[in-house]
Amino acid sequence: MAEKQFKLEIISPDRSFYNGAATMIEYRTTEGEVGVYAGHIPMTQIIAPGVLTITEGDGTKKQAALMSGFVEILPEKISILAETIEWPDEIDKQRAQKAKDRAEQRLKSGDNSLDMVRAELALKRALVRLSFK
Known part of the structure; x- marks a missing residue:
């Protein structure tokens, strides 16, 4: 059975960083490490410096350095407003x-x-x- 997906949008002041479907994301907040799947209850969170892991529908995992910002979680969409975010090859x-x-x-x-x-x-x-x- 395929895992349920949600739309993931990540934007920073200088670009649209990621726009696609994911089955899970993991990141660090000011309260600790978080993993979110589709269907999560609505909430917002403050991001702390850490590694963002995006798991796509085919199981591919992508990682990025996520430094600060905010996350808005809705059951079918997650939006990350990142102050700074970089792919590993950009560091x-x-x-x-x-x-x-x-x-x-x-x-x-x-x-x-x-x-x-x-x-x-x-x-x-x-x-x-x-x-x-």
């Missing part, structure tokens, strides 16, 4: 490594004048990008 690994190093230095410095929350978020984003080999 600049050297830039991500430099961002990770900078964020770690800021966090280790103990300098209270630095915005530690901002440094922690920069570190999380860099680690998500570097998680793709």
Whole structure:
């Protein structure tokens, strides 16, 4: 028996990132990891930096680095408004490594004048990008 599909639309400020059918998506929210199938109750969620996994109807899985935004879930459609989202081949690994190093230095410095929350978020984003080999 084929799994029920839903329409998935992902848009960012600079492009329509994905528009197609999926059987499941998995991503990270501010409340933790989430997996959503068709027919889910309506809700909205806030995205936290993490890996987005899209499972298409044929079982193909696609992954992307999803940094922040909002998700609107309806029984037959899921919309993701992403502030930043990248396919693995779009990630600049050297830039991500430099961002990770900078964020770690800021966090280790103990300098209270630095915005530690901002440094922690920069570190999380860099680690998500570097998680793709």
